[in-house]
Amino acid sequence: MHFIFYRATFSALAFIPLCCLGLEWNTYKGMEYALVTTKMTWIEAQRYCSNFGGVLAQPETADINNYLKSLTDKTTVLWIGASNLPDKTWEWHNPIKPIKFSDWQSTQPSNPNSEHCMVYWKSNEGFKWGDLHCTSKRGFLCQR
Template sequence: MSLRLVFVSLCALASVTVAEDTTRCPRGFLEHGSSCYWFSNITGSFAEARSYCQFFGSHLARVTSKDEADYLRSRANEEKGSTGYWLGATDLIKEGKFVWEGGSPLNYTNWRPGQPNNVSPQQHCLTLYKNFEYNWNDYDCIKKTEFICERKVSMCCCNN
């Protein structure tokens, strides 16, 4: 049996087993662009938030464009009630140099003017902060806040 035939057969089977499910994101995640996002309704430190995201097969959100930043700010405003959300960048490795987890540089930023300011020596983690209209803020990593997990959209051969 050719690989293409196996692939087509699996797609046919998938369409039968999930007939009504056309989402490409796990339940509770919201699709935007090529990513799925989960806005937590629980709080945790930066490390706890990172662990939750990993448990869900995702990572703390990495914002790489204005479009993505605008989407996350808009959704954060719609969620109501959260004072902030952890994103996946820190300057724990080198003070003042924020990088995404895994070491990728921040090629796009959306800092509130005057941020990051490192007001306290523990402000090493990145949040979307409500009082700054959900623009970026450096924040104490051990404080508890909500968080945003991100994962890539699932692609199935059936959606081609």
């Protein structure tokens, strides 16, 4: 990772990762959302969002879900903030809570024994939820 540094007039030298500059946050109904196209695993993406005081996006209502879909641009698969670990029950992660609203693609979730992390998946049905191996590297959506 490359870094730049700057000197504030009142503090010591600070280092900022180049990857983190220019993240564009969009405000919707009191929350901020950002599309990150850098590909990371689900855990890496979760950590990345936390560096900005956020979490992977959690589209808990149809309204928020539709708004997040509008941010996806041409990216075909994006991590969002749910998984089915360890007991195969899908839950939002921050905070941990059950999923009440659902927008699964008709063939998803498809592999409950090996695909434990949730994505937006672009298909002929549009952007819908899907499951994927958590170690796959994908873009993602953050919220804070």
